[in-house]
Structure formats: structure tokens, C-alpha cells
Amino acid sequence: xxxxxxxxxxxxxxxxGYPLKASFxxxxxxxxxxxxxxxxxxxxxxELVYKxxxxxxxxMFPDFAFEVVDAVPASGYISDSTKIIVESDAKIIETExxxxxxxxxxxxxxEAKKKARVILxxxxxxxxxxxxxxxxxxxxxxPGTGKTMTAKALANxxxxxxxxxxSTKLIxxxxxxxxxxxxxLYEKARDLAPCVVFIDEFDAIALDRSYQDLRGDVAEIVNAxxxxxxxxxxxxxxxxxxxxxxxxxxxxxxxxxxEEEIEFRLPSYEDRLEILSRNVADLPLxxxxxxxxxxxxxxxxxxxxxxxKVIKVTFHRSITEGKExxxxxxxxxxxxxxRVSSKQPPKHMFV
Numbered sequence: 612x613x614x615x616x617x618x619x620x621x622x623x624x625x626x627x628g629y630p631l632k633a634s635f636x637x638x639x640x641x642x643x644x645x646x647x648x649x650x651x652x653x654x655x656x657x658e659l660v661y662k663x664x665x666x667x668x669x670x671m672f673p674d675f676a677f678e679v680v681d682a683v684p685a686s687g688y689i690s691d692s693t694k695i696i697v698e699s700d701a702k703i704i705e706t707e708x709x710x711x712x713x714x715x716x717x718x719x720x721x722e723a724k725k726k727a728r729v730i731l732x733x734x735x736x737x738x739x740x741x742x743x744x745x746x747x748x749x750x751x752x753x754p755g756t757g758k759t760m761t762a763k764a765l766a767n768x769x770x771x772x773x774x775x776x777x778s779t780k781l782i783x784x785x786x787x788x789x790x791x792x793x794x795x796l797y798e799k800a801r802d803l804a805p806c807v808v809f810i811d812e813f814d815a816i817a818l819d820r821s822y823q824d825l826r827g828d829v830a831e832i833v834n835a836x837x838x839x840x841x842x843x844x845x846x847x848x849x850x851x852x853x854x855x856x857x858x859x860x861x862x863x864x865x866x867x868x869x870e871e872e873i874e875f876r877l878p879s880y881e882d883r884l885e886i887l888s889r890n891v892a893d894l895p896l897x898x899x900x901x902x903x904x905x906x907x908x909x910x911x912x913x914x915x916x917x918x919x920k921v922i923k924v925t926f927h928r929s930i931t932e933g934k935e936x937x938x939x940x941x942x943x944x945x946x947x948x949x950r951v952s953s954k955q956p957p958k959h960m961f962v
Contacts, residue, residue, distance in 0.1 A: 617687035621708055621772060621803075622660055623696045624677040639672045641697045644802055651695045661686035681708045683770065694803055696772070703780045704796050706803070709767040717757045717764060718889070718914060719882035723750075723873045727761055730850050734769035734805045737848040747840050747851045747868050749813075751858035752875030755915025758854040761875075762809045765852075772806040774799060778815035781832050789816075789832035797839045797846065804848030813853040817865045833865060840868040878914055880906055886914050890922050891937075896929055900939040908946055921945045 628638070641647045654670055660679050668675040680698065689695070696706045714724050714731075729745050737744065750758040766773035776796055781789045800808050816829045816836070840851060853869065855861065866872075878886060884906035891898045909917060925945045929937050 617684060618690040619660060619682050619684065619687040619693045620770070621681075621683045621694050621696065622689065623680040623682070623698065623706060623708060624666075625680050625698045627665070627676040627678050629675055637672070639668070639675055644697070644799055647697065648695050648802070652689060652691055652693060655689045656691065658689045659686070660689055683708050683710075694772075696799075696803065703792060704774060704776050704799065706799070707763075707766075707773045707775065709763045709773050712760060712764045712767050714761065714764045714768065717761050718886050719878050720757050720761065720875055723757075723761065723875050726871065726873045727765060729871075730807075730852070731765050731769055733850060734765065734771045734807070734848070737805050744847070745850060745871055746842065746846060747870055748853075749858070749866065749869040749872045750852055750854040750875060751872060752856070753877055753913055754856050755913030756875040756877060757914060758875050759809070759811065762807055762852045762854070765850075766807040769805065769807075772803045773809060774803065774806055775809040775811065778810060778812045778817075781816060782829060787831065789829065790835035793832060793835035793839060797844075797849070800849045801844070801846060804846070806849060808849060808851045810851065810853040813855040814857045814860055817853075817855075817861050819860055819862045833862070837865065837868065877911065878917075880910070882914070883909055883912070883917060886917050887922070890918055894922070894926055894937070896926065896934065897936045899936050900942055904939060905942045905946070908943070912949075916949075920949050924948075 626639075650670070654668070655666060658666060660666065660682055662679055662681055662685065664679045665676050666679065667673075668677070677697070698706070714727070717724060727748075730748060733740050733745050750762065752758060763773055774796065776792075781792050796808065800806050816832050839846070858866075858872070884902060887902045887906055891900075891902070905921070909921065912921070921942060925937060925941050928945070929941055934941070
């Protein structure tokens, strides 16, 4: 029974419901993740778990089903040390066990990756850093330059959960909603530490006060966030990474809470050529194109632009036209259409 020695570190569950629907049956919801962990481990201790398996509650809500969304390792047994995560219905706060992204997958951004490695070391050994921990880090730069990818890579290489939220989803309809979500976010993070808390589109809630009319009333969210970033409660092992495309518009009082700012830049010619080479190699059609020319003419495009708006668009068009080979002209056509459709093309993007 050597397999029984493989204990799960993390399990993510998705509530599915009962086999038969009945109006009088109460639908259980996880109110306190920490309490649910104790409850779940007690009844499922020794249960063999793997992605896609259904497991059933046999205590307070008999026959209620949960689906295993992911686990680390990929399969194993629930033990007293397994951390069990339940997806929220609203999908406002998402928890992911990243497995397929490494820092080496992020093309270019060498200076950013170099600075980010301190986060990796912290996640691997939080106690080593003490009060010198990189707890709050700001990623900034143009869209599509690898900010999210880098944050996920750090979580993956540290074997730590990746907890993410878009700032726009924190703005609730009622007073107090946003602050509650912030505290829920960090309550989950403390339970799962070491982990990465990734706050995307950060400028949606952290704009300078002079833009108050544009951003709406997000004061309660900001105050709650500042409380968490200041570490009123112990956040050992939790690294908050906020990402923004508009760093110059951030409120100073919020920006000052980040001890490190890491810039992500648009790819150089060499980076664009590598992005093109890596991605066309995966295409199911043969490619016979001058990638050096495409890289030269795509100055000003981000890595995501190259993949989504040049390579993918070219591939889809070639499929619809019945082509078996993608040539230089096909890519040039996509670049030209992108230039025409862009309201504000980057300066010197095309020769």
C-alpha cells in the first residue's frame, strides 16, 4: 500500500449539489473555510482523491456532492494536514493550483524576473525573511507583457496556491460589500499560506483621489485593503502582487504600501522573434514565413498581441481559406488589419 503514503497538500472542490432535487432540502454553503477544513478532513481522512472524482458529504448534508477540481499532488489521500479549498459560487475570489507555467516561459522581462525571484524564495521559506519579507509587490507595465503569467509562475515554482481577484469585482452593490470581500480574500490567504494573492486591474480601486469622480466611491475597499497590506494581522507566507497598466494614476498612500515595484516592458525585437518562434512551432499547419521580418514590423506590440492578434488570427484565417502552409504574406495581412483596426497604434509600430 505504498500509495497510501502519498498525502495531498491541497484539494480544490466545486459544490455540485444533490443527486435528486427537492425543494425542502437546504443547500449547504461554506461560511467559514477554516471550520470547513476541520469538518472535511475528519470525514474524508484516508479518501483517495484525484481530479474529476466526486466525493460526498455523509454527515450534516448526506449525499451532497463535491467535484475535485484539482489537487497537489495530482492524486493521493486526504490527511490531517491537507488544505481543502471550496470554490465560491460568485467566482469573485478564485484559487488555482498552477502547474503549467514557469518563469522560463515568460519571454524577455529579464530584469523583472530577476527582481521577482525574491518572492519565490520567500514563498519557499517565509520564516527565513522575518520582517524583511516581500509581502506587497506592484507589477506595472503595458497590457499583455507577462505580469499575470509571472505571478502564476512564481506560485507554481513555489508549489503555492494562486489566489486571484479582479479589482472591478470587489466593488459591490451595497455598502460594506467591498470591504467584506477584501477581508474574505485575506482570510483565505492566511489559511492557505504560503500563497500568492494577485489583485489584477489594481487601478480600478486604487486611483489617485483627484480621480474620485471617475472611480466612484471605493473608499471602504481601499481602507480595508490598507489594513490588510499593513499587516494588522499576521500575514506570514502571504505575498500580495497587485498589477496595473496605469501606475502613474495610483493613489500615493496606496502605492507607498508596496515595498517593491517591478516594471514590465514591451518586448524587444529579439523577444518578439522568440515569441513568434515559440508559438508558431505549436501550430498544426506548416509555417514557411520570414519571422525576422514579422518581428521587425511588429514593434510596439505586446507578447499577448503577437499571440492572440497576429498568430492566432493568421492561423484561423488560413484554416477558413483551406491553406496548408502559412507564409509571410499571411502574417503581414494580420499586421495590416491590426494597424487599421487600432484606434491608437503604438508609435513606430509599423515601418
